[in-house]
Amino acid sequence: xxxxxxxxxxxxxxxxxxxxxxxxGLMLVLVLAIFALTLSVGQSITPPGDVLRVLLGENVPxxxxxxxxxxxxxxxxAVLAGLSFGLGGVAFQIMLRNPLASPDIIGISxxxxxxxxxxxxxxxxxxxxxxxxxxxxxxxxxxxxxxxxSRNGVAGTRLILVGIGVSAMLESVIAYILSQAPAWSxxxxxxxxxxxxxGAQIGQALPLVLALVVFGxxxxxxxxxxxxxxxxxxxxxxxxxxxxxTRIMIIIGAVxxxxxxxxxxxxxxxxxxxxxxxxxxxxGNNRSLLIPSALIGALLVLAGDYAGQFLLPGRYPVGVVTGxxxxxxxxxxxxxxxxxxxxx
Amino acid sequence: xxVHTLTASGLSAGYGETEILNDLDLAIPPxxxxxxxxxxxxxxxxxxxxxxxxxxxxxxxxxxxGKSIHKTPPRELARTLxxxxxxxxxxxxxxxxxxVSRGRHPHxxxxxxxxxxxxxxxxxxxxxxxxxxxxxxxxxxxxGGQRQRIWIAMALAQETEVLLLDEPTTFLDxxxxxxxxxxxxxLNHSRGTTVVMVLHDLNLAARYADxxxxxxxxxxxxxGRPEDVLTEATVRHVFGLESRIIIDPTSGRPIMLPIxxxxxxxxxxVKEDQP
Numbered sequence: 001x002x003x004x005x006x007x008x009x010x011x012x013x014x015x016x017x018x019x020x021x022x023x024x025g026l027m028l029v030l031v032l033a034i035f036a037l038t039l040s041v042g043q044s045i046t047p048p049g050d051v052l053r054v055l056l057g058e059n060v061p062x063x064x065x066x067x068x069x070x071x072x073x074x075x076x077x078a079v080l081a082g083l084s085f086g087l088g089g090v091a092f093q094i095m096l097r098n099p100l101a102s103p104d105i106i107g108i109s110x111x112x113x114x115x116x117x118x119x120x121x122x123x124x125x126x127x128x129x130x131x132x133x134x135x136x137x138x139x140x141x142x143x144x145x146x147x148x149x150s151r152n153g154v155a156g157t158r159l160i161l162v163g164i165g166v167s168a169m170l171e172s173v174i175a176y177i178l179s180q181a182p183a184w185s186x187x188x189x190x191x192x193x194x195x196x197x198x199g200a201q202i203g204q205a206l207p208l209v210l211a212l213v214v215f216g217x218x219x220x221x222x223x224x225x226x227x228x229x230x231x232x233x234x235x236x237x238x239x240x241x242x243x244x245x246t247r248i249m250i251i252i253g254a255v256x257x258x259x260x261x262x263x264x265x266x267x268x269x270x271x272x273x274x275x276x277x278x279x280x281x282x283x284g285n286n287r288s289l290l291i292p293s294a295l296i297g298a299l300l301v302l303a304g305d306y307a308g309q310f311l312l313p314g315r316y317p318v319g320v321v322t323g324x325x326x327x328x329x330x331x332x333x334x335x336x337x338x339x340x341x342x343x344x
Numbered sequence: 345x346x347v348h349t350l351t352a353s354g355l356s357a358g359y360g361e362t363e364i365l366n367d368l369d370l371a372i373p374p375x376x377x378x379x380x381x382x383x384x385x386x387x388x389x390x391x392x393x394x395x396x397x398x399x400x401x402x403x404x405x406x407x408x409x410g411k412s413i414h415k416t417p418p419r420e421l422a423r424t425l426x427x428x429x430x431x432x433x434x435x436x437x438x439x440x441x442x443x444v445s446r447g448r449h450p451h452x453x454x455x456x457x458x459x460x461x462x463x464x465x466x467x468x469x470x471x472x473x474x475x476x477x478x479x480x481x482x483x484x485x486x487x488g489g490q491r492q493r494i495w496i497a498m499a500l501a502q503e504t505e506v507l508l509l510d511e512p513t514t515f516l517d518x519x520x521x522x523x524x525x526x527x528x529x530x531l532n533h534s535r536g537t538t539v540v541m542v543l544h545d546l547n548l549a550a551r552y553a554d555x556x557x558x559x560x561x562x563x564x565x566x567x568g569r570p571e572d573v574l575t576e577a578t579v580r581h582v583f584g585l586e587s588r589i590i591i592d593p594t595s596g597r598p599i600m601l602p603i604x605x606x607x608x609x610x611x612x613x614v615k616e617d618q619p
Binding site: 234287 | 393396397398418419420421422423426427428429430431432433434435436437438439441442445446447449450452454458460463464466467470471476479480502
């Protein structure tokens with residue numbers, strides 16, 4: 001009797017586990033497929049064979065420049081930024097148990113953006129130093145929002161409202177600095193307002209890969225504690241989680257990864273905010289959402305950038321496309337949360 | 345099974361500057377059911393939170409087997425002492441079996457894989473709470489009573505020998521309240537689990553407690569056998585309420601009947617004093 005129910009329990013767990021991994025595998029395949037598509041199909045079509053030869057380092061007349069210099073850096077950066085936004089966003093949403101608590105809503109992305117703009121335009125900085133500056137500023141904003149909203153512990157709603165206020169303030173700082181920039185091109189300005197991977201260079205990938213390894217690794221190592229936090233802070237503590245220490249680790253990891261990506265691509269609108277809920281809708285809430293959400297982030301940025309370049313009339317930076325997707329969802333969420341008081 | 349002692353001594357605790365518990369001493373009898381009752385805001389929940397490491401005391405200490413719980417690593421503590429808080433949150437769409445599995449958290453670490461032992465603990469927890477047939481259902485679809493059994497199942501999967509519960513019967517109708525309390529009593533009898541819970545209903549408290557603790561203004565008022573503790577004087581002191589105590593013919597335990605100002609059998613309602 002007992003062994004019968006035990007077998008049913010084991011079987012059920014394995015079935016749900018297999019389903020989860022199948023769906024995550026499917027997402028991975030989709031990311032790779034769109035990645036391959038963006039390498040071979042653009043203004044002109046490059047045969048897959050030629051793409052492969054370029055990737056292997058051969059010199060293919062007519063393809064080496066298009067694929068190697070234009071499309072590859074752009075696609076690589078899109079994937080890395082998407083993974084970063086997806087991972088950092090969902091970590092925040094889960095930690096605070098609220099889909100509105102995403103770093104792009106509560107001011108962390110705008111903090112990193114403002115710092116990057118400040119460093120580039122007013123201090124004349126370049127390369128990895130900008131990322132470091134953005135990460136430090138992102139952490140600063142996170143601490144500020146956290147500090148301003150804590151009174152006998154941090155309430156999620158208060159933190160979100162404070163964050164929205166801080167975010168609005170920082171947006172105006174960005175606008176001010178951009179207005180001071182001499183001969184600043186419109187396209188570059190767009191990057192700091194909505195985010196884009198225009199003019200990507202392969203060298204920019206390195207700081208992002210590093211950030212993903214360090215900060216992403218930190219987040220993934222806390223994945224189990226994060227899952228326990230979804231049951232409520234008290235329940236998590238009763239299960240042996242050091243709630244405050246875990247929170248600090250998650251904030252460092254998520255802010256680090258989001259700010260690093262923002263320093264390079266700008267705050268690609270709503271990717272951090274959308275990835276987690278989309279991933280949850282697809283794989284459910286039985287397992288950790290960190291990796292599914294990262295993959296959805298990569299999909300959103302890759303597909304959004306591709307659509308912005310080739311599928312829509314005119315050309316738009318990726319942030320415009322993801323922004324158009326995200327805004328209706330934000331409205332829906334605010335209406336729904338207002339009605340039910342629900343959480344992610 | 346080892347028997348664990350849980351005691352609080354000279355405990356003062358609260359939130360920020362406000363002190364809610366005030367120099368409180370309490371010893372939980374091992375292997376028994378202890379029920380804590382008291383008026384709103386008397387510090388019942390704060391006491392439970394402090395005794396389970398959720399809150400750090402300002403002064404005094406909580407000892408589990410003679411060792412301060414606030415100096416025990418949380419994961420180690422969570423293998424001996426479990427707590428079911430008042431309003432745990434179920435992630436949207438999570439299935440019962442997966443939620444109950446989360447009780448295994450303190451038994452796992454970053455590198456350990458899910459083992460047969462974990463599955464067995466989940467099986468035992470589902471069986472004990474009679475929720476095996478719900479295992480594959482989403483928690484959202486369950487009734488309040490079923491949901492409470494799932495949360496208790498999660499606490500059971502944690503396999504702690506001391507279990508604290510903060511108002512496990514709130515929001516349940518009377519039949520589900522009795523069901524939950526029967527279930528906890530079964531666990532206490534079959535496994536010797538030490539159960540400590542906060543309850544609102546005095547009569548259910550007196551019915552199910554081996555040891556009844558009454559609290560007022562952050563201190564213990566009296567504690568002991570329900571027959572000795574639940575008296576008209578206690579109710580007057582703790583709740584500021586006039587009452588009559590009679591004996592329940594079924595259980596032999598005391599029952600408290602409140603005396604209000606209306607509906608007296610004499611037909612003579614007590615008039616409120618005129619200002």
